[in-house]
Amino acid sequence: MMILIYSYQVSFTQLMNTDFVTIEVIRGIAGSLGILLAVPCVASITAVLLSKKRTIQS
Secondary structure, rough: OOOHHOOOOOOOOHHOOHHHHHHHHHHHHHHHHHHHHHHHHHHHHHHHHHHHHHHHOO
16 A cells, blocks of 8 residues: 555655654554553463363362
């Protein structure tokens, strides 16, 4: 999409100041944080559940 807008002779500075670019950057950061935080959260929840299961079986 940025290449399409840039092909219409919009200056690079004006292109970087559009809402489109800002929204895409925020989406990228939010997605990356979601993936980075999901893995440790799921791992810790699984560890807690498995340790409780082993305690009950023992």
